Amino acid sequence: MEAVLLEDKPKNLFESEFYASTVFADRNLIAPHYTPNELPFREKQIEEIAKNLSLCIHNKRPDNFFLYGKTGTGKTSVTKNVISQLSEFVSQKNIQVRAEYINCRNHNSKYRVLIKLVKELYPTENFLGYSAAFVYEKVLDYAKKGNNLILVLDELDKVKDLDELIYGLTRGNDELQGKGGITLIGISNNLNFKERLDPRTKSSLCEQEMVFPPYNAEELRKILFTRAETAFKKNAVEESAINLAAAFAAQESGDARTAVMLLLRAGEISDKNKSFKVTDKEVIKAKQTVEEEIIFDMISTLPRQQQLVLLAISDLSLSNKGIKKLNGLHEEHVLFSGEVYEQYRVKAKSLQENIISSRWYRQYISELEMYGLIHTTSSGKGIKGQTRLIKLGYDAKKIKELIEKEVGG
DNA sequence: CCTCCACAGGAAGCGCAGGAGT
DNA sequence: ACTCCTGCGCTTCCTGTGGAGG
Structure with a gap:
C-alpha cells in the first residue's frame, strides 16, 4: 500500500497545527492502546489460536482457550488481531460466526458481561432492567440460529462471580447440541488466578492454554523499530535511543507497553523542545516521567x-x-x-x-x-x-x- | 536444649454497602 | 419497598518460625 504524503493533500488550518510535530509522522500509531497489524515474536501464538478458531468456519466448535502472561506481553493485541481477521474473513464468505471482545475490568460481573454481550448482539433492543436469566436466554437464542459465537473475555480475573458465568456459558453448548456454539477465550495476567478457580470451571475454560512469556531486550528492540518506522518521521529517532528504551523496559519487566510508552513520551519531549531528533537524553527523561506516572497511578488508587x-x-x-x-x-x-x-x-x-x-x-x-x-x-x-x-x-x-x-x- | 521475642500469615467472623430477587 | 445475599475491608485469635539469650 502506497503511503500518502501529507504534503499532497490540501491543508486544513487545524490539520497542519495538529500534525505540526517535529518528530512524529503519526502519533496514533504509537499510542498505548493502538493494536498494531504486525506482532513480531508472537507468530506461533497467532497461528495456534487461528488454527483452533478456524474450526468454526467449518461449523465446528473450537476449544475454549485460556491465555495468560504478564502485562504488555501481547495477549490482548494477539487476540484482537486474530478475531478481527476472522471477522473480516467470515463477513466476506457470509459464514455465521460472530466474535465479541469484552474487557471485564469495565464489566466485572456475570450480569454486566451478559448485558454487554446482548447489547452487541441485538444493537436495536434495550435490555436494561431484565433479569440475568432472560438475558442469558437471549444469548442462547442467538447461538441457536446457527451462529458460532466467539467471546473474548479480557482481564477475566476481575469478574466476581466468574464460576457462574463460565458454567452458564459452557453449559449453553450442551443445550445447543451442535446448532451453533459458544467459544470462550479468557485472558488474564494473574498467573495464580487459574488455581483459585472451581475445578469444573477450570476444566471447561482451560481446554487449551497458552503462556505469553515476557519479551527480552532484543525482541523489544525489534518491536520498537517496527513501531517507530511508521509512527515517527524518517531518521527522527536515533538507533541508540531505541536500544536504550528497549533495555530499560526489559530490565523492568519485558513489558512492550512500557517500552512503547517510553518512546512515545521521549517523542513528546522532543516535540515540546522543537527538536527534530529523539536521542538517549529524551529517553532518559521519559523514563523518569513514565516512572512517576506509574507510581502516581498506583499511589492515588491506594x-x-x-x-x-x-x-x-x-x-x-x-x-x-x-x-x-x-x-x-x-x-x-x-x-x-x-x-x-x-x-x-x-x-x-x-x-x-x-x-x-x-x-x-x-x-x-x-x-x-x-x-x-x-x-x-x-x-x-x-x-x-x-x-x-x-x-x-x-x-x-x-x-x-x-x-x-x-x-x- | 528450652524459652522468649517479634514478628509472619492463616482462619474465622463481623458490620456494612450495594445489588438481585420478590 | 422490602428482604436476602454476597463481596469487601477489617479485627480477633491463633499457630508457625528463626534467631537470641539463658
Whole structure:
C-alpha cells in the first residue's frame, strides 16, 4: 500500500497545527492502546489460536482457550488481531460466526458481561432492567440460529462471580447440541488466578492454554523499530535511543507497553523542545516521567490508610532512623516492620485518622511489595526475632511528595 | 536444649454497602 | 419497598518460625 504524503493533500488550518510535530509522522500509531497489524515474536501464538478458531468456519466448535502472561506481553493485541481477521474473513464468505471482545475490568460481573454481550448482539433492543436469566436466554437464542459465537473475555480475573458465568456459558453448548456454539477465550495476567478457580470451571475454560512469556531486550528492540518506522518521521529517532528504551523496559519487566510508552513520551519531549531528533537524553527523561506516572497511578488508587503506611516508610527513610548496622558490619538503609507500624500510628493519630490493626498493616505491606513500591526481606542473623526488613522501591522524597499531594498534608 | 521475642500469615467472623430477587 | 445475599475491608485469635539469650 502506497503511503500518502501529507504534503499532497490540501491543508486544513487545524490539520497542519495538529500534525505540526517535529518528530512524529503519526502519533496514533504509537499510542498505548493502538493494536498494531504486525506482532513480531508472537507468530506461533497467532497461528495456534487461528488454527483452533478456524474450526468454526467449518461449523465446528473450537476449544475454549485460556491465555495468560504478564502485562504488555501481547495477549490482548494477539487476540484482537486474530478475531478481527476472522471477522473480516467470515463477513466476506457470509459464514455465521460472530466474535465479541469484552474487557471485564469495565464489566466485572456475570450480569454486566451478559448485558454487554446482548447489547452487541441485538444493537436495536434495550435490555436494561431484565433479569440475568432472560438475558442469558437471549444469548442462547442467538447461538441457536446457527451462529458460532466467539467471546473474548479480557482481564477475566476481575469478574466476581466468574464460576457462574463460565458454567452458564459452557453449559449453553450442551443445550445447543451442535446448532451453533459458544467459544470462550479468557485472558488474564494473574498467573495464580487459574488455581483459585472451581475445578469444573477450570476444566471447561482451560481446554487449551497458552503462556505469553515476557519479551527480552532484543525482541523489544525489534518491536520498537517496527513501531517507530511508521509512527515517527524518517531518521527522527536515533538507533541508540531505541536500544536504550528497549533495555530499560526489559530490565523492568519485558513489558512492550512500557517500552512503547517510553518512546512515545521521549517523542513528546522532543516535540515540546522543537527538536527534530529523539536521542538517549529524551529517553532518559521519559523514563523518569513514565516512572512517576506509574507510581502516581498506583499511589492515588491506594486506600488512604495504605497511603499513610507508605508515607510512614518514606518519612523514616528520610530520617537517619533508617540506617541500621546489620551484622555489626556494614550500615544499610532498612526499616523494621515494627517501627514502621509505630510511625504509621503516630502519623494517623496526628491526622485524626483511625488506626488499622497490625494484622491488616502486614497485609498492606505485602500488597505494597506486590506493587513494587517497597522491597522486603526476612530478617537474618544479628536481629532478634522474626521480622521483615523494609526498603522503599523508589525515591523517598518523590514518594513523600506524591502522597502528601494525595493525602493533603 | 528450652524459652522468649517479634514478628509472619492463616482462619474465622463481623458490620456494612450495594445489588438481585420478590 | 422490602428482604436476602454476597463481596469487601477489617479485627480477633491463633499457630508457625528463626534467631537470641539463658
